[in-house]
Structures are given as structure tokens and as C-alpha cells.
Amino acid sequence: MKFGIVVFPGSNSDYDTYHAVVDQLGEEAVYLWHKDHDLQNSDVIVLPGGFSYGDYLRAGAIARFSPIMNDVIAFAKKGGPVIGICNGFQIACEAGLLPGALLRNESLKYICEFVRLRVTSTDTIFSNRYEDGATALMPISHGDGRYTADSETVDRLEGEGRVVFRYLGGLRDADEWWSPNGSMRAIAGIVNEQGNVLGMMPHPERAVDPLLGSDDGLAIFESLLSRVGV
């Protein structure tokens, strides 16, 4: 399976994603320059983390109009799998691939730490390798991660099983929702209506090896392998 990793000016998780896919997953990956129009026959597109265009105006607002985004949007509309991680999530929201927006953390502080997540939907092409009710340890690293949408939209996301990841009570064992960034209903990751676009603030590509503190993120990439299977 071929993963196409979009490189925007200011992307910084592109190499991490490449490492996750090539070295840990053993699959193929290519970098896709933001000014190109060629997805190079990728099976999955990753919008990686970082600070594209310096987060000017709003995080993801300028990257959303990069030339390659026309092709990424067309790919997604045809049902192609797209993962937006961190800044990629922000870009996917700005591009209208996912509902809602990501605002400045409620604490107004940049947060860089491991968080525990609850996998709240294992019925997606991105999460089918997790067991029902599984928890996953992954790092977050963002200043603008407060997921916000109108309450009808959030109700719909929940009702349709489209909230894939929620933040759990820090590193403690408590099974209670907790928003490190003030996200509505502790939402950490969602999928679109068709289920082929995932957006999440935590970094699964930085949790792919016990040496990094966790390999709980690898299951997202493995899920794609078993479902999309090329």
C-alpha cells in the first residue's frame, strides 16, 4: 500500500509519518509537494502535523488553498482514505472535508504531552484493528486543538458513531472524559459522513515504537491495511 504524505511549507510530522509507514509498517510512502497536482497513485493521503504557512490567519487556513489540496479534496470525494493529523486535522476542517473547527486551547497554552485516548468507534477503516473500548497512549503537541462545532453537529457525530477518539483522564486510570485543550465533549478525532476522512489532534505516527513511549498509534495504519488492502 502506498501512502502519499503531503509536504506543506512548515510541515514537521511528514518525516515521522514516513518513518511510521516505511520503517514500522513496512509499506511504501512518497512525499507529495504542496505545489504539485500529482498524488502519484497513492492509496492513502496523509495531511501531516506541523505549522503550515506559520499558522498565519488561522491554523490550516492558507494550506487549505495549496494547489495539491484540489486533488486531495477530489480524492476524498471519490472515497479515497485521507488522514489529517494535528495541523492536518485543522487543514481538513478548513477545507470542509470535516465539520467544525479547531480553536486556541482553552488554557491558551501550547500542550506537548502524552494523553490517553478511548477508541470510541472501531467500525471505521482507520480503527478496526483496535479492540472495542480500547485505550491508546499517544502524544499531543498543539496550541490550537479545541474542537468546536455547533451542538447539532456534535450530536450527529456522536449519534452516527463518528467520534473515533476521545481524551481520557490524563495518565490516570480514571475512565472519565477530559479535554486537555477544552475540546467539546473531549473529542480528539472524528471521521466524515462517508467514513473515509479521519481527523485527529493526537499523533499516531509518533506512537509507533515502544522506544518512543508507545506503539498504540500503529493500529491506525494497520487498520487501513486490512480494510483498504492493496
Place this chain on the structure above:
Amino acid sequence: MSHFRIAVHITPRRGILDPQGKTVAGALHTLGFASVTDVHVGRYIIVEIDAADRSDAERQTREMCEKLLANPVIEDFEIADARHPDALGASGGPAFSSGRP
């Protein structure tokens, strides 16, 4: 064609949590401005544009707001006149020439 300076005020949509505004309001209370009831922190953008007339310039700016400058999910915008460079001065803010979207 004439040259226009169009100002855009972008503020958090009402009802959306604005921790920055809340923090500033708290600081103003600490300073003794007890009558402050709320503060909203947003963004001020000046677009310099050549257009046939003012309404054309404002129409184009409105389109820019809808496409890029503001995010309708979380923000409101207002278009104002920034023709005079001193429009930002304390002696008088820019006159609003059109309403909310």
C-alpha cells in the same frame, strides 16, 4: 479604478468560548474597570484594493471574508472603512459601512 483601503474586523462568533477575551476582561476588572461586562479579542485586517467604486471594493472584500479571511463556523466579520490611515487613532474609530454577513 480607484484605490481603497477596506478594513475587516473579525471576532469570535457569539456563544463560542473566547478564553483570550475572558482573560483580558479579568485583567481589566483587576485594574478597576468594574463596569466591563465582556471582552472579545479578534483580528483587524486591512485590504488595499483597486476597484471601480467603494461598493465594488466592499463586495470583493466580503467575498474574501467568506472564502478565506474569516471562518464562518467560528467567526463573524464586519467590513469597515479604513480609507484614512489615522482611522485607527484613539480620536475616532473607523465608520462601519455595512452590517454583519
